[in-house]
Amino acid sequence: MEELTLTTPSLLFSAVSLIMLAYTNRFLSYAQIVRTLKTEYDLHPSKITAAQIENLRSRLYLIRMMQILGIVSLLLSVVCMFLIYVGLQTFAVIVFAISLLSLIASLGISIGEIIISVRALELHLSAMEHRKPE
Structure with a gap:
């Protein structure tokens, strides 16, 4: 096995x-959408x-897991x-493998x-198609 370097x-x-x-950009956009939907739901509750x-x-929740695993990897x-750096090559290889996983x-x-996300958008598109202007 080749030695792992820094x-x-x-x-x-x-x-x-x-x-x-x-991931953070995706999270922030979802947070904004949630706030908008909450306001909409408070004014006009619907299923x-x-x-x-x-x-x-x-x-x-998925984004949170993605972020946590990304941070763990880093x-x-x-x-x-x-x-x-301290010369523990065997442990370094194991830790790097876990990082990659x-x-x-x-x-x-x-x-x-x-x-x-794509499925959710497809539902929106489908709903719009059913309400096409004539």
Whole structure:
């Protein structure tokens, strides 16, 4: 097995940072949508708005998991670099592998969240198609 160097785990920094930025932007846009839907629901309660709020709740939970796993991946990369620095190569390899698995899990959850989001948008498009102006 080739020895792990400080360069290898440091490569994850830029990738994970960009992913975390995307996750945060997604979270902030959902937070704004939730606030808007809550106001709408308070003024005009409906089953559709309640369902949209529930859908957003599940998507927010997924984003939270994505963010947590992304942060764990980044944290473990730093721990891996420290272990390499102090000469604990075997432990560094194990920690780096766990870091990569965390990143893989985060990205996998992201795929699931995107699928749910697209389904929600398809429902909106379908509802609009049924109300086409003549």
